[in-house]
Each structure stands twice: as structure tokens, then as C-alpha cells.
Amino acid sequence: xxxxxxxxxxxxxxxxxxxxxxxxxxxxxxxxxxxxxxxxxxxxxxxxxxxxxxxxxxxxxxxxxxxxxxxxxxxxxxxxxxxxxxxxxxxxxxxxxxxxxxxxxxxxxxxxxxxxxxxxxxxxxxxxxxxxxxxxxxxxxxxxxxxxxxxxxxxxxxxxxxxxxxxxxxxxxxxxxxxxxxxxxxxxxxxxxxxxxxxxxxxxxxxxxxxxxxxxxxxxxxxxxxxxxxxxxxxxxxxxxxxxxxxxxxxxxxxxxxxxxxxxxxxxxxxxxxxxxxxxxxxxxxxxxxxxxxxxxxxxxxxxxxxxxxxxxxxxxxxxxxxxxxxxxxxxxxxxxxxxxxxxxxxxxxxxxxxxxxxxxxxxxxxxxxx
Amino acid sequence: xxxxxxxxxxxxxxxxxxxxxxxxxxxxxxxxxxxxxxxxxxxxxxxxxxxxxxxxxxxxxxxxxxxxxxxxxxxxxxxxxxxxxxxxxxxxxxxxxxxxxxxxxxxxxxxxxxxxxxxxxxxxxxxxxxxxxxxxxxxxxxxxxxxxxxxxxxxxxxxxxxxxxxxxxxxxxxxxxxxxxxxxxxxxxxxxxxxxxxxxxxxxxxxxxxxxxxxxxxxxxxxxxxxxxxxxxxxxxxxxxxxxxxxxxxxxxxxxxxxxxxxxxxxxxxxxxxxxxxxxxxxxxxxxxxxxxxxxxxxxxxxxxxxxxxxxxxxxxxxxxxxxxxxxxxxxxxxxxxxxxxxxxxxxxxxxxxxxxxxxxxxxxxxxxxxxxxxxxxxxxxxxxxxxxxxxxxxxxxxxxxxxxxxxxxxxxxxxxxxxxxxxxxxxxxxxxxxxxxxxxxxxxxxxxxxxxxxxxxxxxxxxxxxxxxxxxxxxxxxxxxxxxxxxxxxxxxxxxxxxx
Numbered sequence: 029x030x031x032x033x034x035x036x037x038x039x040x041x042x043x044x045x046x047x048x049x050x051x052x053x054x055x056x057x058x059x060x061x062x063x064x065x066x067x068x069x070x071x072x073x074x075x076x077x078x079x080x081x082x083x084x085x086x087x088x089x090x091x092x093x094x095x096x097x098x099x100x101x102x103x104x105x106x107x108x109x110x111x112x113x114x115x116x117x118x119x120x121x122x123x124x125x126x127x128x129x130x131x132x133x134x135x136x137x138x139x140x141x142x143x144x145x146x147x148x149x150x151x152x153x154x155x156x157x158x159x160x161x162x163x164x165x166x167x168x169x170x171x172x173x174x175x176x177x178x179x180x181x182x183x184x185x186x187x188x189x190x191x192x193x194x195x196x197x198x199x200x201x202x203x204x205x206x207x208x209x210x211x212x213x214x215x216x217x218x219x220x221x222x223x224x225x226x227x228x229x230x231x232x233x234x235x236x237x238x239x240x241x242x243x244x245x246x247x248x249x250x251x252x253x254x255x256x257x258x259x260x261x262x263x264x265x266x267x268x269x270x271x272x273x274x275x276x277x278x279x280x281x282x283x284x285x286x287x288x289x290x291x292x293x294x295x296x297x298x299x300x301x302x303x304x305x306x307x308x309x310x311x312x313x314x315x316x317x318x319x320x321x322x323x324x325x326x327x328x329x330x331x332x333x334x335x336x337x338x339x340x341x342x343x344x345x346x347x348x349x350x351x352x353x354x355x356x357x358x359x360x361x362x363x364x365x366x367x368x369x370x371x372x373x374x375x376x377x378x379x380x381x382x383x384x385x386x387x388x389x390x391x392x393x394x395x396x397x398x399x
Numbered sequence: 400x401x402x403x404x405x406x407x408x409x410x411x412x413x414x415x416x417x418x419x420x421x422x423x424x425x426x427x428x429x430x431x432x433x434x435x436x437x438x439x440x441x442x443x444x445x446x447x448x449x450x451x452x453x454x455x456x457x458x459x460x461x462x463x464x465x466x467x468x469x470x471x472x473x474x475x476x477x478x479x480x481x482x483x484x485x486x487x488x489x490x491x492x493x494x495x496x497x498x499x500x501x502x503x504x505x506x507x508x509x510x511x512x513x514x515x516x517x518x519x520x521x522x523x524x525x526x527x528x529x530x531x532x533x534x535x536x537x538x539x540x541x542x543x544x545x546x547x548x549x550x551x552x553x554x555x556x557x558x559x560x561x562x563x564x565x566x567x568x569x570x571x572x573x574x575x576x577x578x579x580x581x582x583x584x585x586x587x588x589x590x591x592x593x594x595x596x597x598x599x600x601x602x603x604x605x606x607x608x609x610x611x612x613x614x615x616x617x618x619x620x621x622x623x624x625x626x627x628x629x630x631x632x633x634x635x636x637x638x639x640x641x642x643x644x645x646x647x648x649x650x651x652x653x654x655x656x657x658x659x660x661x662x663x664x665x666x667x668x669x670x671x672x673x674x675x676x677x678x679x680x681x682x683x684x685x686x687x688x689x690x691x692x693x694x695x696x697x698x699x700x701x702x703x704x705x706x707x708x709x710x711x712x713x714x715x716x717x718x719x720x721x722x723x724x725x726x727x728x729x730x731x732x733x734x735x736x737x738x739x740x741x742x743x744x745x746x747x748x749x750x751x752x753x754x755x756x757x758x759x760x761x762x763x764x765x766x767x768x769x770x771x772x773x774x775x776x777x778x779x780x781x782x783x784x785x786x787x788x789x790x791x792x793x794x795x796x797x798x799x800x801x802x803x804x805x806x807x808x809x810x811x812x813x814x815x816x817x818x819x820x821x822x823x824x825x826x827x828x829x830x831x832x833x834x835x836x837x838x839x840x841x842x843x844x845x846x847x848x849x850x851x852x853x854x855x856x857x858x859x860x861x862x863x864x865x866x867x868x869x870x871x872x873x874x875x876x877x878x879x880x881x882x883x884x885x886x887x888x889x890x891x892x893x894x895x896x897x898x899x900x
Contacts, residue, residue, distance in 0.1 A: 048493070250512065252505060255494065259502055262493035269473060269489040271503030329493040 051323025052335035054375065059338045062345055070352045077216040078228045083344045085299060088233035089114060091340050092292035093311060094318040095244050096285040098336040100170070101319055102248070103281040104261035104328025105163065109174040110289040111311030112181030113155050117148045117293025119185045119303030122193045125203050137202035145294050152290020153283070155181070160282035164275045170282075178312070185305045192304040207232070207298040233295035240288065244333045257281055261328030317365065318343055321372045342368070402429040403465070404590040405481075405559050410459035412445055419445040422459075423616045425609055427559060427590040432581060434593045434601040434622075437611035438634050438689055438854075443594055446611070447561055450592075451476045451483050463558065482552030486564035488544045490551075492537030496523070496530050500551050522550050526580060542573030546580055553584060560584065561592045566600055567690065578604050596690030597871045598627055598894065612636050627893040634688070635856075635889070656680055658715070659848045660700075660731070660817050665709030667699035671872050672709060675700070677817065682839060682849045684859040687869035687892060693852055694736050696869065697819045700850075701726045701733035713816070727760055732815035734806050736822045736852075742806045745795030749787050750776040752794045752805050757812045779808035783838070800831030807835070817848045824853055836862050856888055868892055 066074045073079045084091075093110040100107045121144040123129045135143075155177055162173045195204055209232055216228035248254035256277045259267040268274050296308060316326075322339030324331025346368060347361045405427040412420040420442045427433050437443045448454045450461065452470040461468055468479050476483070490499045497512065497519040505515075519532040528546045530539050536547065545565055552560055562581070566574045581591055581604055593605060601608060601622075608625055610617040610633045617633050625633075656678040666672040673696055677683055685693035698704050706721050711729075718729045726733070735742050743752060753776050758767060767775075776790045783804045787797055794805055803823055810818060820839065824832045839849050839862055853859050859866060860883050868876040868891040876891040 255498055255502055258494055259491045259498075262491035263489075266489040266491050267503070270491070270499070271474060271477070329491070 048323060048330040048332060050379070051330070051375075052332055052338070055322050055335050055338045055342060055372075059342045059345065062342065062349070066345065066349050066352070070349065074348075074352070076218045077213075078218065078226075079348075081216075081228050081230045081234070083341060083348070084234045084237070085229075085231045087340055087344050088231065088237040088299065089292040089296035089308065090311060090314055090318065090344075091237040091337060092240050092288050092295060094315040094322075094336045094340050095240055095333045096288035096292070097312070097315040098319045098322070098324050098331050098333050099244065099248070099257060099288075100281050100285045101316075101324045101326060102261045102328060102331045103257045103278060104264065105170040105278060105281060106316075106326075107159070107170065107174045107282060107285045107289075108312040108316075109155060109159065109177030109181060110285065110292070110315060111308040111313075112178040113152060113286060113289035114293040114296050114311055115305065115307040115309075116181040116185050116188075117151050117290050118297040118300065118307050119188055119193065119305070120151060121145075121148055121294060121297045122195060122301070122303035123189060125195060125200060126193060128189075128193075137200075137206055141203060141206050144297075148290045148294035148297075149287060150290070151293070152287040154286075155289065156283035156286030159286060160279040163282055164277075164279035182305065185303075189303065192302060194303075195301040204301065207301070211235070231299060233298050236291070236295055240291070241333050241337050248332060253277070253280060258329055261330075263329070314340075314343060317369050321368060403427075404429045404431075404463065406460075406462045406465075407446070407450065408460045408462075410446065410449060410461075411457045412442075412449055412454060413457055417614075419614050420449070420456075421614045423611065423614070425616075426619065427592060428607075429590055430585050430588045431606045432585055432591045432593055432604050434595065434605040434608045435611070436595075436601065436608055436630065436634055441611040441634070442614040443611050444563070445614070447483070447563060447592070447594065450481060451561065477555060477557070480556060480558035481561065482555060482557035482559070483561040483563060484545060484548045484552060484565060486567055488541065488548060490536055490544060490548055492535070492544075494536060495532065496534050496536055496539070496547055497532035499536050499547060500532075500554065504555065522554055523547075526550055526553070526583065528580070540573065542569045542576060545569075546577065549580060549584075553589070557589065559590050559592065561594070563594045564596070565593075566595055566597060574600065596688060598630065598688075599871055601630075602627065610634055628890055631688070631889050631893040659713065661712040661715075662700065663710045665699050665706070665711065667695070667702070667704040667706050669704045670695040670699040673699075673874050675867070675874075677848045677850065679816075679848055680843050680846045681865065682843045682851055682863050683865040683867065684851045684853070684863035685867050685869060686852075686856065686859055686888060689854070691869040691892075692872035693869050694821055695872070697733070697821055697850055697852065701731055701819060703733065703735070724759070727756065727813060727815075730814075730816035732756075732810035732813060732818040734803075734810060734818070734820045734823055736825075743794045743802050746793055748791045749780070749785070749794055749797070749805055750790040753779055753808045753812060756809045760813050775812060779812060783808055783811075784834070800835075803831070803835065807838070811842075815847070817850075818842065819850045819852075821852045822854065823851070824855070824858060832858070856885055860885065860888075870894055 063074070093114060096110055097107060120129070124144050124147055125140060127133075159173050159177050162168050163170045197204055210229040211232075212227035212229055214225060214227045217225040218228075220226050248257065256267070256272050259270065259272055260274050260277045264274055267277075297303070300307070318339035319331065319336045320326065320339070321342055322331070322333075322335030322337065324336060343365060346364050350360045350364050403426060405425075407423065407425040410420050410423045410425070411418075423442065423446060425435075425446065435443045435446070445454065449456045450470070452472045452475050455471065461470065463479050463481070470476050470479065470481070473483070491502070494502065497516045500519045500522070501515045516532040523530055523532065526546070526549075528543060528550060530543050530547060536544055539547065549560065549562075565577060569577065578600075581593070585591060593601070595601060605622050607619060607621055608630065609619045610630065612634065613636075658676050659679045659681075661676040663674055664672040665675065670692055675696070685696055687693045695704070699706060700720075702720050702722050702725065711718055711720050713729050718725075720726045720729055720731070723733070744755070750772055754767060754772050757775070761767070773790065779785070780787065780790070785797075785801050785804045785808065787801060794802055797805065807820075807823070823835055836858065839851055843849055851859065851862050863883070864879065866878045866883060866888065867874055868878065868888065870892055875894060878887055878891065
């Protein structure tokens with residue numbers, strides 16, 4: 029546990045560190061610790077910068093839906109439809125880009141990609157409006173509503189197209205060139221066997237995901253709506269008494285969540301260039317797990333997207349480490365993910381139960397500054 | 400003459416089957432602290448809820464500064480300058496102090512948190528509240544959280560501030576801090592309605608007292624004209640002069656017998672440290688107004704709340720009682736005050752409910768045979784005359800009195816040496832009440848020690864041979880033998896001597 033105190037210590041300021049920030053610091057610390065350990069003991073790909081970018085490239089969509097989950101969880105709600113929306117969006121956009129939705133003759137490739145992005149956001153918006161209204165204004169359990177949303181989205185995929193679709197260089201070269209554009213960074217490159225420097229490559233989706241993280245982080249921290257999310261999640265009754273429009277706040281959370289899911293679907297499509305009913309299977313569970321590892325409480329009121337970002341990174345890194353240590357069977361990844369999740373929930377409940385009993389939230393050995 | 404801030408005239412409010420408020424008048428003046436007093440069911444919380452728009456009123460008129468207003472929601476009340484600080488803090492502990500002060504009150508999309516933190520800092524230091532604007536509210540003490548809630552109300556230009564039981568979870572120092580703040584607000588012209596159970600606190604800060612009883616206004620008094628004893632008698636609805644002291648049915652009881660249970664400085668998260676002993680075969684009682692700590696004390700004996708200190712002896716031997724299970728092992732039984740919440744399991748049958756405690760004592764790996772269970776259940780259904788269609792009837796469908804008997808049977812089956820009955824007669828018919836009282840006396844004769852609590856003093860006088868009187872969570876007196884009269888109990892509760900109040 030020495031890692032905990034050493035990573036949390038720099039946050040010492042005028043105020044003692046809050047529970048939420050502490051949980052985030054823990055997740056950042058664990059990520060760094062894990063990654064450095066991996067570099068030292070496993071070497072291999074881990075000592076190349078490209079490894080980090082690979083993780084980001086493969087998980088850009090997950091970062092976005094994990095941010096969506098963080099918002100609804102802070103709000104004391106849950107949204108398990110996100111991965112379904114991702115899959116639906118990827119299928120519909122691939123179809124559109126292949127010209128199968130309607131023949132888009134004479135449209136330039138750029139316009140078609142932009143239109144596909146609009147379709148993606150439109151699908152997200154639709155889900156957000158319906159789910160948000162059902163949850164916030166008709167007071168139906170968020171779990172039930174979004175479960176229905178998930179089934180609906182998965183079912184719709186098959187209605188749209190029974191067969192998996194794929195964008196190919198042969199048929200859609202122009203579009204692929206646009207969406208598969210990579211940012212190449214020679215200064216982070218590493219030499220290959222022949223001694224030629226291969227640049228580190230990052231996809232556009234990663235930039236989108238990082239922008240989402242930053243924008244949501246600022247929104248949650250500074251804006252009125254952001255603080256309302258925390259208030260409603262912390263204590264809905266109190267929030268009402270404080271004059272907050274609780275229904276509107278909950279509606280907004282689900283609207284934003286589904287919009288982000290639509291965006292994530294587009295990012296997923298840019299990376300995988302395929303539409304398939306099994307795309308992003310169980311992605312919502314990964315997103316929930318990432319949020320929790322990043323320090324978001326399922327009970328609401330606590331969390332931030334910076335932690336969530338590191339939560340995604342931790343999950344992805346664990347999986348890589350497990351594979352790199354020679355445990356190639358897929359179940360080892362699931363088992364370690366489960367163990368990590370267990371550890372974090374345990375940690376959270378210990379911290380919270382201490383706060384709930386009127387004792388200081390931090391045990392004595394974690395105390396940095398006397399009140 | 401002081402300026403009148405708020406008047407409520409002829410307020411009526413009915414709930415199905417109950418007339419909660421019957422033509423109640425209430426007047427609040429500028430810069431006054433006005434205590435609203437009454438026992439359970441007197442209607443004071445209903446009156447507050449009508450004033451804050453939680454309940455709509457049936458009849459009557461509310462005026463603020465001589466302007467009639469209609470209030471339909473807490474927001475309406477706030478707009479009219481009526482703010483409430485509830486016993487349960489209605490702020491968000493996961494936000495900072497400054498955010499709690501201003502959230503929900505700002506216009507526009509963006510928020511200038513810097514400026515708000517500055518403004519919060521000024522307000523807090525102006526009111527002398529020891530909190531920092533950027534501090535997490537959850538890390539403040541309950542008292543400070545309450546003061547932040549008050550500061551928020553003050554900043555929202557409130558004229559009428561309602562404090563509903565603000566001191567119930569504060570210690571003496573914190574109460575003093577709160578009172579200083581209240582006096583400060585008073586000097587600024589805010590009218591404060593103060594609802595509390597603590598008599599001494601009423602006399603420490605209030606200017607006037609309004610007493611309600613059973614939904615009817617008893618009267619409005621200036622504090623100096625209403626001695627504590629008179630306040631108590633008005634709250635309880637007993638005239639001091641005409642108190643008839645009932646004949647006691649019981650024998651004096653084995654008061655000086657062998658000590659069965661003894662606690663020294665026992666305390667729990669809810670109860671302050673107290674000493675207590677009970678002899679074998681004795682029936683004693685805890686009495687006091689609502690909120691005086693009588694239930695909390697017996698819950699500490701049974702370890703129903705987390706025990707925080709003290710020594711316990713059973714039959715002279717030290718025992719460790721920190722959980723209800725250990726209490727049961729030590730021979731203590733407890734019949735809780737709220738039988739719906741802590742007592743019966745409504746969907747299980749009469750038999751299963753009776754067997755419950757017995758089974759727990761035996762451990763789950765030694766199940767009782769079906770035949771044994773039926774025999775036990777039969778025996779107690781007959782002995783206590785529980786009126787039920789059969790053993791298999793769900794307890795939820797029985798009448799209140801019979802439910803109470805089922806729980807009683809449950810405890811008797813474990814053969815406790817010491818049985819605690821917290822309000823066993825609440826909400827049951829008169830016939831069953833006397834049956835239960837007679838049963839208590841019979842159990843005592845057989846050598847069981849019983850602690851009996853009831854909010855009806857007559858009942859306690861009839862059954863108990865010793866009464867422990869509590870006020871403001873402290874034991875303030877012990878009455879026994881010939882001292883057990885209604886007026887004595889009342890004087891002790893009010894804290895006066897026997898002669899004058």
C-alpha cells in the first residue's frame with residue numbers, strides 16, 4: 029500500500045484530499061506502477077511508445093463510453109445501452125458509407141463521412157431522448173430502461189443487415205483513406221529490425237476520445253450542469269430541496285450519455301471499419317468496470333473522467349500483461365479483470381464506510397493533514 | 400409593539416381518519432425566537448409542513464408581513480422568505496461548502512465559482528461559522544453542516560427561519576455555537592421558529608413558546624410566564640391540581656433483591672453514558688418526554704445500537720454485550736418500540752415468528768423438528784391467548800395487539816432472565832393492554848426482571864415499582880414506592896423540585 033500514499037501525497041494543498049480525488053489518485057498510481065513493472069519485467073513491446081498508442085487506438089471507443097457511464101453513474105443512474113448503441117451505429121454508418129442505406133451517388137467521400145458522423149450522433153440523440161424521458165419524467169428504473177435499449181439496439185442491427193459488413197480498400201478506397209488517417213510521430217518512433225525508424229501512429233479516434241475526456245472533465249468540474257450531476261447523485265432529495273431541477277438534470281445525463289455512445293460508435297467504426305451484430309459485445313460492462321476502477325461510485329455523487337480514462341488504461345494494460353506473461357487463454361484476462369474490480373470496490377467501501385460512521389474518511393496512516 | 404412577521408390563522412389539516420390540525424393559530428414577530436412545543440402527534444411537524452408547502456392546508460390563512468400568500472411547494476415557501484433547516488441535513492455532502500451555499504440558486508449556464516467562494520468566505524466569517532468555502536461538506540461536523548444550511552437560508556434573504564430539531568444530534572458545545580448563531584440572526588430581525596424536544600434549550604434561547612396538543616392550540620406564552628412544570632403539564636394535557644393518583648395494583652416488588660443486571664457508564668452511539676441496575680423479579684420503567692433518551696438507553700442495554708463503552712454484569716459476573724446475539728446469550732430479551740420495523744416479519748406465519756429467536760439461540764445447524772415447533776407454538780398461543788386462525792396464518796394479518804403477543808411469545812420462549820419491553824402497549828386496544836400489563840406482573844412474580852416503557856404514565860405507575868426519569872438524554876431522577884405519583888413524575892421531568900417548578 030506504499031504506492032497509495034506516495035501517489036496521493038502530491039495532491040496535498042490547502043484542503044485535505046477528497047474521497048473522489050483520492051480514488052482517482054489511486055487509479056493513476058496503480059496504472060503507472062503496473063506499466064513500469066511491465067516494462068521492467070516483461071520488456072517486449074512495453075518499452076516502445078507505440079504500445080501506449082496501440083492501447084489508445086484499440087480502446088478509443090471504450091474511453092468515450094466509459095466517460096458516458098461516469099456521467100450517469102455520478103448522477104446516481106446507470107446506462108447499459110451504450111455498447112448496443114455503439115454496435116448499431118457502427119453497422120448503420122458502414123452501411124451508409126457502402127451506399128447500401130441509400131445510393132449516395134455523386135457525393136464526395138468527405139461529405140459522406142461527415143454525413144455518417146451526423147447519422148451516428150442522430151442515433152445517439154434518439155436513444156438519449158427516449159431513455160432520458162422514460163427515466164427522468166416517468167420515473168422508470170434506469171437499469172430496466174437501458175436494458176430494454178440495449179436489446180432494442182442489438183436487435184435493430186440484425187434488422188438493418190443480417191450479414192456483417194466491411195469497408196474494403198477495393199470498394200471504398202477514398203473513404204478508408206479519410207477515416208483511417210493516422211498521425212505519425214517520428215520522435216516517438218522506434219527502430220525496426222532493419223534499423224529503420226517506424227513512427228508511432230495514433231488514430232483520429234484517439235484525439236476525439238481525449239477531447240471528450242477533457243471537455244467532460246471541465247464540464248463536470250466547472251459548469252453548473254456538471255455540479256448539478258454531483259448534487260443529484262449525492263442526494264436526490266437534498267438536491268430537490270436546494271432548488272435543483274432534478275428531472276431535467278437526470279434527463280440531461282442520459283441524453284449526454286447516449287450522444288457519447290453515438291460518437292463512440294463512429295470512432296469504433298473508424299477503427300474497425302466493419303459492422304457486425306457482435307461488435308463491442310459486453311462493452312458496457314467494460315465501461316462500468318473502468319469507471320469504478322477510476323474511482324466513480326456506483327451509488328452516485330463521486331467520480332471524475334480523468335480517473336475513468338486511467339480505468340480504461342488499467343483494464344487494457346492488465347489484459348496485455350496477462351497475455352505477455354504467457355497466459356494466452358482468454359479466461360485469464362477475465363479473471364484478472366474480475367479480481368481488479370473486486371479490489372477497487374473493496375477499497376471504495378472501506379473508505380466510504382469510515383466516512384459514513386462520522387469517522388475521518390481516511391484511516392490514520394493515510395492522513396496527510398490534520399483538520 | 401414588535402412588528403408581526405408571520406401569522407397563521409385557523410389552520411386545519413386532516414389526514415384520512417385523523418384531524419392533524421384543528422383551527423391552529425400561530426404568530427411570529429420580527430427578531431424573535433419562537434419555540435413550537437408538543438408531544439408526539441401534537442401536530443407541530445404537520446404545522447411546519449403546511450407552512451413550508453409540503454402539505455396543502457385544508458383551511459386557514461397564512462400571511463407574511465400582512466400580505467396573504469399561498470404556498471404550494473418548498474420553492475414557493477422560499478420565494479416568500481420562509482426557509483427551513485431540517486433535522487436531517489438537506490445538503491449534498493459530496494460537494495464543497497461554497498457549492499452547497501449557491502447550487503440551485505444561480506442564473507445562467509456558467510458559474511463563477513471563484514466569486515462564490517469569496518462570497519461564501521465572507522458569509523461564513525460574518526456569521527462565525529468555522530468552515531472553509533472549498534472544504535467538502537461531508538468532512539464538516541453535523542453542527543457545522545447545519546450552520547451552513549442556515550447560512551444558505553440567510554443568504555437567500557429569508558425572513559422566517561424554521562429550525563426543525565436542529566440540536567438532536569449535537570453535543571453541548573455545538574449547541575452553544577448554534578445558539579450564538581441564532582441570537583445573531585435574531586438581532587438582524589429574522590424570525591426563528593424553533594422546534595425541539597429539549598426543554599432546557601427552549602428556555603435558553605426562546606422568547607415565546609407555542610404549545611400544541613392533539614392538533615389543537617393550547618396557547619402562546621412568553622417564556623418568563625411559563626415555568627417548566629407548567630409547560631410539561633400543558634404538553635401532556637394534565638392539570639397539575641387535578642392529578643388523581645391511581646391505586647397501584649402491584650406489590651412493592653423485590654426492590655432490594657439480588658441484583659440481576661448492572662451497567663456502569665453504559666453508552667452507545669445513540670445513548671449517553673448511564674448507570675443502571677435491576678433486581679431479580681423487579682419491574683422498573685424508563686420515563687421522560689419523547690426524545691429524552693429512554694428508548695435509546697434500553698436499546699444500549701440490548702446492544703441494538705453500537706455500544707461504545709461501559710461495563711455490564713449479569714448475576715455479578717462481567718459479561719460482554721456488544722451485539723443483540725450476545726445480549727440474548729446473556730439472557731436479555733428486547734421487544735422493540737417499532738414492531739413493524741424491528742419486530743415482526745409480516746409474511747411469515749405465527750409459528751415461524753414465535754420460533755425465530757429460539758432458533759437463533761440454538762444455532763442454525765440444530766434445527767427444531769416440525770413437531771417441536773408446533774408444540775411450542777401451540778403452547779404459547781394458548782398461554783398468551785393469541786387470537787389467530789391457525790399457526791400458519793401470516794402474522795401481518797393479525798391485529799396489533801396479537802402481533803405484540805406473538806413477539807412477546809418469541810422472547811418468552813428463549814426464557815430470558817431480563818426482558819425489556821419498549822412501548823409494548825402502543826396502538827393496541829385497551830383489553831389487550833391490561834392483559835399485557837397483568838402478564839408483566841406475573842412474569843415478575845415468577846422471578847423475571849422486566850423493564851417496561853410506555854408513553855402513558857398511568858400505565859407505568861400501575862406496573863412499575865421503580866421509575867427512572869430521563870430528561871435531555873440524562874437520567875435526572877429515580878422514583879420508587881410512595882414517590883410514584885403522576886405529579887412527582889411530572890415535576891421530575893420538568894426538572895423542578897418537588898415543591899415549586
